[in-house]
Amino acid sequence: MKRFYKFFIHFIVIVQSMLIYQLYYYHSYTKETIHYWINLPYKFTKRSYMSLYVRYGEIKTYLINNDLLLSNRQFAILIWATVIGVILLKEKKIRKSFLQVLKTFFSKKLLILWLLALAYNMIIIYFMWKQGFWNISHFKVTILWMLFIGYIMLFNAIGVAKDNRYFLKLILQNLKVTILFEFILNLYSFSLVTELIIVPVTVFISMMVAVTEHKNKEDYQKIASFLNTILFFVGAWMMWNSISQIIAQFNNLNLERLIVLLSMGSILSILFIPFVIIVAVVSAYECLFIPISFKKVIKEDIKKYLYFQIVLACGFDVKKIKNFISDSNVLLSSMSNKEDVNSFIKAYKLRQKEGNNLHLTSHSHKGARRTVR
Numbered sequence: 001m002k003r004f005y006k007f008f009i010h011f012i013v014i015v016q017s018m019l020i021y022q023l024y025y026y027h028s029y030t031k032e033t034i035h036y037w038i039n040l041p042y043k044f045t046k047r048s049y050m051s052l053y054v055r056y057g058e059i060k061t062y063l064i065n066n067d068l069l070l071s072n073r074q075f076a077i078l079i080w081a082t083v084i085g086v087i088l089l090k091e092k093k094i095r096k097s098f099l100q101v102l103k104t105f106f107s108k109k110l111l112i113l114w115l116l117a118l119a120y121n122m123i124i125i126y127f128m129w130k131q132g133f134w135n136i137s138h139f140k141v142t143i144l145w146m147l148f149i150g151y152i153m154l155f156n157a158i159g160v161a162k163d164n165r166y167f168l169k170l171i172l173q174n175l176k177v178t179i180l181f182e183f184i185l186n187l188y189s190f191s192l193v194t195e196l197i198i199v200p201v202t203v204f205i206s207m208m209v210a211v212t213e214h215k216n217k218e219d220y221q222k223i224a225s226f227l228n229t230i231l232f233f234v235g236a237w238m239m240w241n242s243i244s245q246i247i248a249q250f251n252n253l254n255l256e257r258l259i260v261l262l263s264m265g266s267i268l269s270i271l272f273i274p275f276v277i278i279v280a281v282v283s284a285y286e287c288l289f290i291p292i293s294f295k296k297v298i299k300e301d302i303k304k305y306l307y308f309q310i311v312l313a314c315g316f317d318v319k320k321i322k323n324f325i326s327d328s329n330v331l332l333s334s335m336s337n338k339e340d341v342n343s344f345i346k347a348y349k350l351r352q353k354e355g356n357n358l359h360l361t362s363h364s365h366k367g368a369r370r371t372v373r
Contacts, residue, residue, distance in 0.1 A: 118280075149265065153273075
């Protein structure tokens, strides 16, 4: 700080000396010189401002042309989410809980998982870009998909997936016709003021519906029916707005771009499912191996061999992995060598085969009964 102060003093002295010099020797040009030096910061600021303004216009045009700006609806959601977040975080307990959630979310294991998911998606996007199926105009959709669909899919798969049918359901969900309606619904939005009103109203009504539908009383059911009717009309109004905009701008619409934009979320979800399956399988194996690792009746030197044999026996079948402990009674088994492991796995496979045969037999009996009826 002292150096800066000294430098500043020296600078002032030099400037004063220059002015005195000009006053003494070049008195005829002194006025113009002073005027020039006074106006120099103003001119520089004005030139910088104009340059920044032009640059801002170019960036804005680029963002609009490539659909990288948030829509009014998305912006309204962001505003309300921020407002609610600030209000909630004022409470000390909520703030502590939120910080705890953040710590958990960014724990070492989960952080590695999020980064792996990000890397996987980047590889997918790179290949899509190479094939000409992805461009910068899909950047916003990709980011929103990753934050609000991709990571949620991943998180749910770890806890929710009980068998491999869950992943089939994921694929079917991304091929539903309702996605088309959702896309059309969100294609065009109202003015920001209108969206700021619509967003909290629809969220509030949806929450009320969720509460009232869980009540068995007749009065609550009537309220739920009434609220659903309101939501229907709000949705119909929003749908009509989007459809009318599409009709009005039909000649200027890039249908190919719209189709790609419509399918982008579904394509990303379907391509992300292999990674979700791998994570779900690895997570299931981890949950399986942890209790086995504590079993002292299974010798430490053959546990890795046992793990390997379990992986060979269960493969990528999430249901088998999650039910392995109960189906195999591994925690009640004693193993001291590889032969014991092989015998144990063979017995497990035999039980699985018998169980499948019984399952098929019961299904055939049910089918026969239906035929008789």
